[in-house]
Amino acid sequence: MARFNNLHNWTLTPAEAVALQQQLRSEIRIEPLTRPVETIAGCDISFNKFEETVYAGIVVLQLDTLEVVEEVGVISTATFPYVPGLLSFREGPALLDAWAKLKIEPDVVMFDGQGIAHPRRIGIASHMGLFIDRPAFGCAKSVLVGKYDEPAPERGNWSPMVHYREVIGAALRTKDKVNPVYVSPGHLIDMETAIDLTLRCNGGYRIPEPTRRAHNLVNALRRGERAAD
DNA sequence: GCGACAG
């Protein structure tokens, strides 16, 4: 029921995908939120090694309580290969299928990957943000591009990620003495807000709740289970 | 030219 803009078709070659990213990047808007956040969604993909079947899922949480408000899962087929810098072309289609099944339209969406912390400033969170026309940001487990100084070891500390003299995101400590996660705005949100939301989704783990729950959901779906927790 | 490289 949740709708999105069909900005382009997904049948492309890697070279065409890069050209398309150059086209789309001018539409991305990094700015403060315009509405308060009540619900936040987490997305993830899972699949079996050497197989093309993809299990995609989205979990919507109430921001203040982190309780699950809705979750949807879809089984699809990946047509695009995994190429660093082109992740959205592999996972995007399935995630949009899942998005279309949502009854609730989340106020903001967290993606498992980069926002503008990308070689062409259009990682999966930015690309998906343009499609769903909603505030979106990325919270990745590793770096794609950019350098940063190690943030202080206590949860809440962060240091800017820089690429070609530009601040593209933040290495954020979500848990004491544990490797940071890499947060970057995707679309219709700014870095400070993305950092704040990530910290507010604390469940005691390195990975924030939206993404962690979505990860559990898609893995349960892939293994043919019923419950995700 | 060589290495790095979200999930």
Place this chain on the structure above:
DNA sequence: ATCTTGTCGC
């Protein structure tokens, strides 16, 4: 991403 046991550190 996925395949997997034990193991080092707090």
